[in-house]
Structure formats: structure tokens, C-alpha cells
Amino acid sequence: MAAFGFISAPLKSTNEVDLVKPLTTYIDSVYNTSEDNRSDITEAVQELNKLRSKACCQPLDKHQSALDVLTRYYDQLVAIESKIIISATQNPVIFKWKDAFDKGSLFSSRASLSLSDGSFERAAVLFNIGSLMSQIAAAQQFHTDDEIKISAKLFQQSAGVFARLRDVVLGMVQQEPTPDLMPDTLAALSALMVAQAQEAIYIKGHKDKMKAVSMVKISAQVAEFYADAQKMMTKDVVRGLWDKEWSSIVNGKTIAYQALAQFHQSEVNGESRQIGEQLSRLAESLKLFETAQKYLPKDITGIWDIYPTVSKAHTAAKKDNDFIYHERVADFRSLPALQKAVLAKPTPVPNPITPNFRDMFSSLVPVQVHNAMQSYDARKAELVNMETVRMREATQLMNGVLASLNLPAALDDVTSTETLPESIKMKSAKLKQNGGSAEIMRLFNELPTLYQRNEDILTETSRILNEEKESDDNMRKQLGTKWSRMSSDQLTGPLVTEIGKYRGILHTASNADKMVREKFEAHRQGIELLSKNETELRSSIPGQTAHATGETDTVRRLRQLMTEWSEVTTDRELLEKELKNTNCDIANDFLKALAENQLINEEHISKEKIAQLFGDLKRRVQVSLDKQETLINEIQSSNNKFTGEKTGSSTGAERERILKMLAQASDAYAELKANLEEGTKFYNDLTPILVRLQQKVSDFAFARQTEKEDLMRQLQLSIVSAQTAKAVVDGVNNLVSSYFTSGTSTAPSPANAPPRPPPPRPAAPSVESPIPPPRTQQSMQATPGAPQQQATYNPYQQQPQMQQFQQHPGYYQQQVPYGQPQPQMMFQPQYQPTFAAPYPTFPGAFPSYQQQQWPQQQQQGGFPPNPQFGQQNQQGGTNPFQ
Known part of the structure; x- marks a missing residue:
């Protein structure tokens, strides 16, 4: 120290x-x-x-x-x-x-x-x-x-x-x-x-x-701070936590610094020749120092070094007053209170x-900002998807109209007698370049495997959660209220919800797979025809003869409209790429909002940023859709004229049906391939997400298992400790009961009993003596019977020691009856039996046994005593329970 x-x-x-x-x-x-x-x-x-x-x-x-x-x-x-x-x-x-x-105890570990x-x-x-x-x-x-x-x-x-x-x-x-x-x-x-x-x-x-007047204020405030700390430390809920030395030091310093404050004030009085007040304060300072000595350890020399100075000052002032000033010593209670100065505060x-x-x-970034960014990304993706879907649906509608009109294949028949129109030949080449029907079938065959892989991960994740819940429920049924940890249902709600969300996503994806399959079956014949070589494709299309009309203004107008439609589709492909590639770093906006307002208005910030980024792109999409409406009207009008100008054909409707089917199959192939590639990417992207979810659930289950093992270990220790404590207490109680029954039930009061003569040494027994108690029981011998006390005596009244044991209700929840052994009395140095003698059945059975006298309990009133009036602490005898 x-x-x-x-x-x-x-x-x-x-x-x-x-x-x-x-x-x-x-x-x-x-x-x-x-x-x-x-x-x-x-x-x-x-x-x-x-x-x-x-x-x-x-x-x-x-x-x-x-x-x-x-x-x-x-x-x-x-x-x-x-x-x-x-x-x-x-x-x-x-x-x-x-x-x-x-610090733990014999029967329990440290609280944690x-x-x-x-x-x-x-x-x-x-x-x-x-x-x-x-x-x-x-x-x-x-x-x-x-x-x-x-x-x-x-x-x-x-x-x-x-x-x-x-x-x-x-x-x-x-x-x-x-x-x-x-x-x-x-x-x-x-x-x-x-x-x-x-x-x-x-x-x-x-x-x-420093000047004495400043030291008065500082030391008086020290005493007040220590007094405040002492009040807080002696509250019932915390007084059992501190070491005894803490309470003694705090009480002692409270009194010691009151003494120092009085001493420094006496110095101020001496400077102003207030001899009567000086003597009163010096006398009070000495009394307080004497009281503080009862609490403060001797090694706190920093305070005790001042005590001789105070004593000398009092002696000198008293001598001067007796020979020179002859002033009356002031009554300390009438003196004004000391001023204080707060110089220390919690930082x-x-x-x-x-x-x-x-x-x-x-x-x-903070999770709040990250969540806001995810919401922004979702809003942006929703807008991009919506605009993309609008353009794709419009494109599909236009392709359907053109296919129903057999355009542009019908225009090739005007100037050529070739069985395989040039437009169909180009569609077939493009389809085969992208893999043809074999690529579509490969993608279809991969989807079930990808789906099942994700389904298996979700199933395993659910199994881990269910096993953890069953384990927790079983322990709760077995141990009841002793199983005090939170139930699995209270903790796994978000995880179960997340698993359900992904199951719903998988179910939706499975339905989408079925829709794509149905669409493929509807266009399967045309896709397979377009996947064949040029000779086989030509042979599958009925032949035709030349038209009488030739290249007319109507045909030229239709060709021009087809070119314009091709430009529209090209422009839409560029628009889709721009929509998908438009990004910005919105994290700074969210961080700024979080720093300024401690919250993020994500909806307002996101909509404002999206309008700024995508306003022009949305306008261009709308222009493209409006242009398509104009093209459809003009194409239908020109096609009506073209149909009226055509002469009869020997091929009839069959050729037109085949050409329409091939045109529709070409458009469907592009959509199917895009859908299947998106589906494959979706399943592949979902797999690591589900793996992370599974890992999260596994970590949760592992943490719960560790917590379970730790709790079970604590319960086992508490059960063993309780059994050990009960066995020890029962054994001690039995020893005490047998001792009182055999030795003190008829004994006279110690106050009136005559002096006991030394016990005679017994002769050697004719039979073997009883086996003495093992040495391990020496620390558990019973306390000798106490003498009768007065009716007003309460051995447990205001005992600070008992507060320590009241903090552990598992051992002594009620006040222990008089005469029962206390935990701190298990070891008795003054009791040293001779193990050669039999186990005692009456007091004084051993030569070294000394009858213990029980002093009166110390009466502790206000603690510590009020130093202002010089009250001395009432000291009693030694408390046998301390």
C-alpha cells in the first residue's frame, strides 16, 4: 500500500x-x-x-x-x-x-x-x-x-x-x-x-x-467527498462487496481530513490572533486524529506525518494563551462551518x-447506411427492370405483329423465287451461332440440379435449427426453471423468417422454370427446324412462284419500315445497357444524413438521386415506345396494300404458316436463352447466399451448444456444491447436537459455576479406545456451547460480517440460531485436541481444552461516530463471529 x-x-x-x-x-x-x-x-x-x-x-x-x-x-x-x-x-x-x-468460496466459483x-x-x-x-x-x-x-x-x-x-x-x-x-x-x-x-x-x-486558507477549503472538500463515498459504499445492496480494509480507509480518511481541515483553519486563526477559536479547532483536530487512528492502517504515513505537527501546534498555542493572551477557549459547536472548494470532478x-x-x-459503412444502400439498390433495380420489361414487352408485341404478317419474309418472295427466304436464312444462322436447340436443352438439363442443390442447403439449414430447438426444449423439460437461458424460439425468429423467405424464392423460381419449359415446348418445332443445316431447312419449307407485282412502292415502303424497326431494336439494346450500367456512390449522401440527423430518410434521398440519374433514360424509353406505335400503324396500313397487290400463289397458306412459325421460333429462342441464362445465374448466385446462411445457423447452433455445456457445467457444480455444503453443515450440526446433549444440557451457568478442577488422567482402558476423528475434520469441529446471555442480547444485531453471507442466500437464508456454527468459525486455532484421547463427550475432556468465554456483543450505533462532538467509539469485547 x-x-x-x-x-x-x-x-x-x-x-x-x-x-x-x-x-x-x-x-x-x-x-x-x-x-x-x-x-x-x-x-x-x-x-x-x-x-x-x-x-x-x-x-x-x-x-x-x-x-x-x-x-x-x-x-x-x-x-x-x-x-x-x-x-x-x-x-x-x-x-x-x-x-x-x-473471490468465490469453498463451495462456489466466482460470479460471472x-x-x-x-x-x-x-x-x-x-x-x-x-x-x-x-x-x-x-x-x-x-x-x-x-x-x-x-x-x-x-x-x-x-x-x-x-x-x-x-x-x-x-x-x-x-x-x-x-x-x-x-x-x-x-x-x-x-x-x-x-x-x-x-x-x-x-x-x-x-x-x-499553499496558503492555509486554501488548504482549509481543499481538505474540507476531501472529507466531504469521502463521506459521500462512505454513504454510498454502506448501502445494503453493495456493502458486502468491498474488502474490510476499504471501509476502514474511507471512514478513517473522512475523519482524518476533517482533522486536517480543522488544523489548517487553526493556522488561519493563529494568523489573525483568534486564539480562542484556534485552540478549540486544534483540540478538535487532535480528537479527530485519535478517532481516525482506529480505522486507518499504520502504513498510511502520508497522513500520520502531520499528526506531530498538530500536537506541537496545540501545545504551543495553549502555552501562549496561558501565559500571554488568556482568551477563553471557544465552544467548538458554536464555531462556523468550514468553507469548501470542489477541485476534482469526474472527467x-x-x-x-x-x-x-x-x-x-x-x-x-454502418449497418444503417448499408441497409439504406441496399434499399436504394432495390429501388434502382426496380426502375431498371420496369423500364427494361416495358421495352422487351413492346419488342415482343412488335415481333408478334410482324410474324403474323409474315414480314419481312413475305417481301423476299416478291422479288425472288428462292424457297428459303433471306430473312429466315439469317435467323437460322444467328440461332445456330448461339448454340441452337442443343444449347437450350443443355441449359434446361442444368436447372433441376442447380435447384436441388439450393433446396438441399435449405433443408440442412432447417435441420440444424430444428435439432438445436429440440435439444433446448428437452433440457427445459428436464430441468424446468433451472434452465434459465433464453429459449430457441426467442432467438431463431429472424433465422426462421430468412429460411422461409428463401424457400419462397425457390418456389417462385421453380414456377418460372415451368413457364419457360412450356414456352419452349410451344416453339420447339420451329427452333429445331432453324437448328438444322440450310439444305434440311429449305426442304421443310414449301416452294413458291414469283409474284406478278414485282418491286412496287408499297414493297419499298415496307422495306423502309422494317429498316426503321431494326434501328429501334438496336437503340433499345443500347438503352438496356445504359440502364444497367448507370451507378453512383450514394454512401456519402447517407453518411452525411446520418451524421447530421442521426437517422436516414432513405426514401427521400433515394428517389431524388434516382430521378437525377435516370430521368433522361426514362424519357428516351418513352420516345422509343411512342415511335413503335407509329411504326405498327404504318406497317399494318402498308401491309394491307401489299396483300391486295399480291397475285395468287401455288404454295397456298402452308408456306406462310411455316414461315410465320420459323419467325416466331427465332424470336422465342432469344427470349428462352436469355431466361435460361438468367435462371442459371440466379441459382448460382443464390448458392453462396444460402451457404452463408447455413454457416450463420451452424455458428448459432455451435454457440448455443457451447452455452448449453457451460450452463450444464454450472448446474452440476451448483448441485455438487449444494450437496457438499449440506453434508458439511449436517455433519457439524450433528456434532454440535451430540455435544450439547452430552456435555452442556445440565451444565450450570458459567457465571455461577465454580472453577473447574483439572480433569483426572484416566487409567489405561481395558478395551480399545474409539477411533479419533480424522484430521480433515479438525476445521469442522463444533463451537463450544456459549454461556447464557441476557434477554436483550442479540448476537446478530448490526454485524457487518453477516452481510457477506447474506449476499449468498444459497447457504444461510435465515438467521442461524444461537449456538450454530458460523462459516467463519469452522477453523478454531484455540482448539487443539490431543488425538490420542477419545472423541470428547463433555466439556473439558482434553487437557488442552479451554472453556471459551463469550463477551458481550459490541453495540454499534451510528458508524462512524460523529467527529464534531468528539464522541468516542464504544469498544466492546471480541465478536466471536468476526
Whole structure:
């Protein structure tokens, strides 16, 4: 302990956690990162995992470098809070933290809490930051001004950390936290750190020999801060957490700094020749110092070094007054209260805490921004698809009209007697170039395999979830209320919904596959004909004779209209590409909105940006559709004239039907191939998404299995501990019962009993003596029977020791009857039996046995005593239960 007895908060402890796998899986499933960013993010995740191990699992020196590691890890957790969600439902990572103050016991381990929540991890790390700040501050030697300034600064920062945590911890930890994270505990720690910061400032003032009037204000405020901390530390909900030494030091410093404040005020009185008040305050200061000696350890020399100065000042002032001034010593109760000066305050926690902090995941945007970007992409894709569908449907309508009119094949028959029209020949060549009917059949044959692969992944994912739920339900049925973790239904809702969503998508895709198959069957004959070589195709088309009309104005007009329609289709292909390739970086707009308003009006921003980007393209699409309407009207009008000009043909309607069928098959082939390629791409793109979902579910199931094993282990330990404790207590109770029954049931009152003569040494027994108790039972011997007490005596009244055991209701929920053994009395150094003698059946059976006297219980009234009136603490005998 340092010369000034500063108190530092202990650190919470945890175990190693693998962050690499769950964080990498989450990032891959949520963010569409490029290859370059993916390598950087993978490296960042590994670095974060190492940083946690160094900050939370390895011993930390009481040095600024260790604090920098801890604050850097905390700042990184805050930075990824909105980017990488860690929760029981989305990205489960189990963090287990042990209570900082609980040291465990013989029958139970340290209290701990395990949660799959990133906010719980931040709360625990922030607590350790405050604790380490207090440890570094308390470890200073206070030899130099820099050391004193560092201590005062860190104590104030520690107070700010605990105050911040006090205000937000219940929102960060969704379950009831361990006692060290309860708001009352954190408030007490914050008050204690403020008091110690003010004390460090007092030490600096004393070292610099500040004026007495300033030292009065500083020391009086130190005493008030310690008094506030003492009030918070003695609340029923937290008083069992602290070490005994803590309470003694806080109480002692409260009184000691009241004594110092009175001493410094006496110096002010001496300077102003107020001898009567000076003597009164010096006398009060001495009384307070004497009271403080009962609480403060002797090694706190920084305070005790001032005591001789106070004593000498009192002696000198009294001598001067007796020989020179002859003033009446003022009544201390009539003196005015001392002024105070608050120089220490909790320092607000900055964000970030680490200077020049750099986010390792700067390439990732917050999830809120990412979701807004996804919504924007969905709106943009919807517009692109809508405009594309409008153009494609219009194109299909036009192709259908032209096919019904047998255009442009009918125009070839006007000037040529060739059986195979040139337009059909070109359509066939283009179709065969794209793979023909064989390519269509290959794509059709791949679809069922791709569909089944995705269906199998979903089925396996559902199986994992169902098995986890069945396991949890079985444990809940077996253990009932002891199985206290959240049920699977409460956690798996989003996962089940996501699985259902993808099942619906697969069902829709399957129906689309059937529609494409039906369309192919409708045009299968024409596609197969166009896939044949030119000779076979020509032979399948009926021949025709030349028309008498020849090249007329109507034919030329129809050819011109066909050329214009070809230009329209070419322009539409370019428009489709422009629609699909139009992009912008809207992330900056969303980030700006989030920074300004803490929320994102995604709909307004997205619609405004889409209108800006796609306004001109939408206008061009509408112009193309309007032009098509004009072309259809002109083509139908010109075709009517053309039909009237044609002469009779020997081929009849069969040739026209075949040509129409081939034209329609050519158009259908392009649509079918595009649909099948889109379907193949859809299934291939869906597979990694479902694999990531399966991995997420597997990680969830693994985390739940780990949590299950940990909970079962705790339950087994609690059962074994309870059985062991019950066996020990029952054994001790039996020993006590047999002892009282055989030895003290008829014994006279110790107050009236005559002195007991030494017991005679028995002769050697004729039979073998009973086996003495094993040595392992020595620590569990019963407490000798207590003498009768007065009716008003309550051995449990206001015993601070019992508060520690009331914190553990599993052992002693009710006050133990008088005479029962207490946990702290299991070991009795004064009781050293001779194992050569039989087990005792009456008091005094052993020569070394001494009858224990039971002193009166110390009556503890107001604690600590009010130093203003010089009340002395009433000291009683030793409490046998302490």
C-alpha cells in the first residue's frame, strides 16, 4: 500500500474468445466486399482478435501503455458497433466476464455472466478501463509534481468512466448484470475516485506549501467527498462487496481530513490572533486524529506525518494563551462551518478515448447506411427492370405483329423465287451461332440440379435449427426453471423468417422454370427446324412462284419500315445497357444524413438521386415506345396494300404458316436463352447466399451448444456444491447436537459455576479406545456451547460480517440460531485436541481444552461516530463471529 493508502478497483476477468470466424462470416453475409477490401478486412478481424486477447486475457501492467491497449480495444468496439452487429440472434459471440469483487468460496466459483452481446463486452471493457486508471493512479509514488498530477488526472478520468457506465449500463446489459456492474456499485466507485482525486490535489497543495486558507477549503472538500463515498459504499445492496480494509480507509480518511481541515483553519486563526477559536479547532483536530487512528492502517504515513505537527501546534498555542493572551477557549459547536472548494470532478469520457485512433474497419459503412444502400439498390433495380420489361414487352408485341404478317419474309418472295427466304436464312444462322436447340436443352438439363442443390442447403439449414430447438426444449423439460437461458424460439425468429423467405424464392423460381419449359415446348418445332443445316431447312419449307407485282412502292415502303424497326431494336439494346450500367456512390449522401440527423430518410434521398440519374433514360424509353406505335400503324396500313397487290400463289397458306412459325421460333429462342441464362445465374448466385446462411445457423447452433455445456457445467457444480455444503453443515450440526446433549444440557451457568478442577488422567482402558476423528475434520469441529446471555442480547444485531453471507442466500437464508456454527468459525486455532484421547463427550475432556468465554456483543450505533462532538467509539469485547 502506498504512503497515502489510495484504493484501486479490481479488474474483471474473462476467457479467450475466437472473433475471427463469426465476424468474418457476418461480414461476408452482410457486405459485398471486393477482393482487395476482403483481404484488408480479414487482416483487420485477425488484428482485432489479437487485440482482445492482449487487452482482456493477458495480465495488464499498471502503466499507461497497458491502458492504451485497453482503450484502443474499447474504441474499436465502439467503432464497429454500427458496422458489425454482435447479438444472440444475428451474430452470436459468447462473452463471459467474471465479477471483479467476487473471490468465490469453498463451495462456489466466482460470479460471472455470459451474454452474446457486443454491448455487454463494451460495458465490461469500459469497467476495466476505469479500474486500470485507478490502479495506475494509486501506484504513483507522489514524489514529483508530475506523479501527483498524473494521479489526480487518472482518478478523475476513472470517476468519469464509472459515472458514464452507471448511467448506461442497464441499457447495455440486457440481463441483470453482476454486482460490480450494478448502478449503485458504479456510483460508489465514482464517488470514491473523485474523493481520491481531491486528496491528490490536497497532497499537491501541501507539497507546494499553499496558503492555509486554501488548504482549509481543499481538505474540507476531501472529507466531504469521502463521506459521500462512505454513504454510498454502506448501502445494503453493495456493502458486502468491498474488502474490510476499504471501509476502514474511507471512514478513517473522512475523519482524518476533517482533522486536517480543522488544523489548517487553526493556522488561519493563529494568523489573525483568534486564539480562542484556534485552540478549540486544534483540540478538535487532535480528537479527530485519535478517532481516525482506529480505522486507518499504520502504513498510511502520508497522513500520520502531520499528526506531530498538530500536537506541537496545540501545545504551543495553549502555552501562549496561558501565559500571554488568556482568551477563553471557544465552544467548538458554536464555531462556523468550514468553507469548501470542489477541485476534482469526474472527467467526461471522450469518443474516442485513444488519441489519434484509427478504425481498422474504415472500409465498412454502418449497418444503417448499408441497409439504406441496399434499399436504394432495390429501388434502382426496380426502375431498371420496369423500364427494361416495358421495352422487351413492346419488342415482343412488335415481333408478334410482324410474324403474323409474315414480314419481312413475305417481301423476299416478291422479288425472288428462292424457297428459303433471306430473312429466315439469317435467323437460322444467328440461332445456330448461339448454340441452337442443343444449347437450350443443355441449359434446361442444368436447372433441376442447380435447384436441388439450393433446396438441399435449405433443408440442412432447417435441420440444424430444428435439432438445436429440440435439444433446448428437452433440457427445459428436464430441468424446468433451472434452465434459465433464453429459449430457441426467442432467438431463431429472424433465422426462421430468412429460411422461409428463401424457400419462397425457390418456389417462385421453380414456377418460372415451368413457364419457360412450356414456352419452349410451344416453339420447339420451329427452333429445331432453324437448328438444322440450310439444305434440311429449305426442304421443310414449301416452294413458291414469283409474284406478278414485282418491286412496287408499297414493297419499298415496307422495306423502309422494317429498316426503321431494326434501328429501334438496336437503340433499345443500347438503352438496356445504359440502364444497367448507370451507378453512383450514394454512401456519402447517407453518411452525411446520418451524421447530421442521426437517422436516414432513405426514401427521400433515394428517389431524388434516382430521378437525377435516370430521368433522361426514362424519357428516351418513352420516345422509343411512342415511335413503335407509329411504326405498327404504318406497317399494318402498308401491309394491307401489299396483300391486295399480291397475285395468287401455288404454295397456298402452308408456306406462310411455316414461315410465320420459323419467325416466331427465332424470336422465342432469344427470349428462352436469355431466361435460361438468367435462371442459371440466379441459382448460382443464390448458392453462396444460402451457404452463408447455413454457416450463420451452424455458428448459432455451435454457440448455443457451447452455452448449453457451460450452463450444464454450472448446474452440476451448483448441485455438487449444494450437496457438499449440506453434508458439511449436517455433519457439524450433528456434532454440535451430540455435544450439547452430552456435555452442556445440565451444565450450570458459567457465571455461577465454580472453577473447574483439572480433569483426572484416566487409567489405561481395558478395551480399545474409539477411533479419533480424522484430521480433515479438525476445521469442522463444533463451537463450544456459549454461556447464557441476557434477554436483550442479540448476537446478530448490526454485524457487518453477516452481510457477506447474506449476499449468498444459497447457504444461510435465515438467521442461524444461537449456538450454530458460523462459516467463519469452522477453523478454531484455540482448539487443539490431543488425538490420542477419545472423541470428547463433555466439556473439558482434553487437557488442552479451554472453556471459551463469550463477551458481550459490541453495540454499534451510528458508524462512524460523529467527529464534531468528539464522541468516542464504544469498544466492546471480541465478536466471536468476526
